Amino acid sequence: MARNASPTDDGTDVLPRIARKAASHVLVWYDVNRRVLPWRAASGEKPDPYHVWLSEIMLQQTTVATVGPYFADFVRRWPTVSDLAAAELDDVLHAWQGLGYYARARNLHKCAGIVASQMGGRFPEDEKALKGLPGIGDYTSAAIAAIAFGKGATPVDGNVERVMARLFAVKEPLPGSKPRLRSLAAGLTPAKRAGDYAQALMDLGATVCRPRNPSCDLCPLEGLCRARREGTAARLPARTPRKPQPKRYGVAFWMTNDDGAVFIRRREEKGLLGGMMEFPSTPWRAEEWMVDEAASYAPTPDPGKSGWRILPGSVRHVFTHFDLELQVVAGVCAKGAKRMDGAVWCPVSGLGDHAFPTVMKKIAALAKSLEVD
Numbered sequence: 027m028a029r030n031a032s033p034t035d036d037g038t039d040v041l042p043r044i045a046r047k048a049a050s051h052v053l054v055w056y057d058v059n060r061r062v063l064p065w066r067a068a069s070g071e072k073p074d075p076y077h078v079w080l081s082e083i084m085l086q087q088t089t090v091a092t093v094g095p096y097f098a099d100f101v102r103r104w105p106t107v108s109d110l111a112a113a114e115l116d117d118v119l120h121a122w123q124g125l126g127y128y129a130r131a132r133n134l135h136k137c138a139g140i141v142a143s144q145m146g147g148r149f150p151e152d153e154k155a156l157k158g159l160p161g162i163g164d165y166t167s168a169a170i171a172a173i174a175f176g177k178g179a180t181p182v183d184g185n186v187e188r189v190m191a192r193l194f195a196v197k198e199p200l201p202g203s204k205p206r207l208r209s210l211a212a213g214l215t216p217a218k219r220a221g222d223y224a225q226a227l228m229d230l231g232a233t234v235c236r237p238r239n240p241s242c243d244l245c246p247l248e249g250l251c252r253a254r255r256e257g258t259a260a261r262l263p264a265r266t267p268r269k270p271q272p273k274r275y276g277v278a279f280w281m282t283n284d285d286g287a288v289f290i291r292r293r294e295e296k297g298l299l300g301g302m303m304e305f306p307s308t309p310w311r312a313e314e315w316m317v318d319e320a321a322s323y324a325p326t327p328d329p330g331k332s333g334w335r336i337l338p339g340s341v342r343h344v345f346t347h348f349d350l351e352l353q354v355v356a357g358v359c360a361k362g363a364k365r366m367d368g369a370v371w372c373p374v375s376g377l378g379d380h381a382f383p384t385v386m387k388k389i390a391a392l393a394k395s396l397e398v399d
């Protein structure tokens with residue numbers, strides 16, 4: 027028979043006691059151990075909301091180490107939100123290459139436009155108004171409100187979830203436990219120095235309460251942490267096993283001409299990888315393709331005497347909702363490519379000048395590794 031939950035099981039009864047201590051312990055720790063990050067204001071300095079917003083959008087998909095050079099490049103090219111708003115979208119997309127989904131870069135540009143033209147170049151200070159801007163969701167609005175403006179908001183990312191799950195030994199697995207972890211985190215947020223507190227928890231999760239091998243000996247929360255006491259830290263947070271992703275297949279065409287240029291085109295603006303450059307391909311579907319069947323999607327009716335050659339190996343890429351496997355075929359354009367909107371011939375050496383998503387870069391890498399011409 028299931029045991030009745032004791033009042034301590036969800037952490038709520040101990041929250042007020044822990045909250046008072048946790049906040050002060052974490053802030054004292056942060057004053058000594060804070061990470062120096064290019065977008066972070068030095069101690070005692072006022073944060074720049076543009077820097078906070080830009081870094082938080084970039085950090086949505088990738089790590090602090092990766093974001094560093096991109097952040098530096100963006101603020102060098104576009105020192106203010108108004109400069110970014112005035113930039114060509116293509117330049118922004120190109121500068122974004124390697125940072126993940128381009129929809130985010132498009133929203134970044136759109137958001138900069140709204141802030142520059144409708145808000146006098148100043149970001150709104152409260153979470154609700156921030157959330158009304160393109161590309162800013164729950165986490166990012168809370169992070170900007172707290173870090174840039176010192177509001178009592180609580181940004182909760184994977185790092186903070188992990189710290190909360192351990193501090194209160196929450197056994198319920200993610201993602202079901204998210205609301206509880208969020209409310210526990212909110213209950214710990216102090217009225218003063220909310221921005222420092224948010225950054226302190228991020229730093230703590232990234233450097234001390236790491237997913238594997240947390241350094242509990244160095245942790246300011248050690249004396250309060252229930253998972254530490256119970257010896258369960260390494261097993262938390264628990265996770266519901268992920269279902270296997272559906273698989274999709276496609277055939278991509280690496281088509282070159284006599285000058286050694288390769289045929290590329292721009293994807294439609296709407297939808298997955300919208301507006302990015304690509305090598306033409308069949309639709310991506312649940313069944314595998316026969317190459318003959320795929321040929322009707324090829325950009326040329328006549329790929330030379332040798333026909334389409336299947337390149338050894340394949341390109342695999344994991345999207346959020348499916349896993350993709352692409353067979354790549356190569357051919358030389360003998361009689362001219364089909365007319366396609368947004369298509370151009372590009373020297374292989376010039377591919378880096380275009381905004382390709384990672385999956386397309388993998389195709390180029392495969393073809394180049396085989397020295398296909």
Ligand code: SF4
Pocket residue numbers: 189192193234235236240241242243245246247248249251252253254259
């Ligand atoms: Fe994480 Fe250990 Fe600190 Fe608990 S004591 S919050 S498990 S690092």
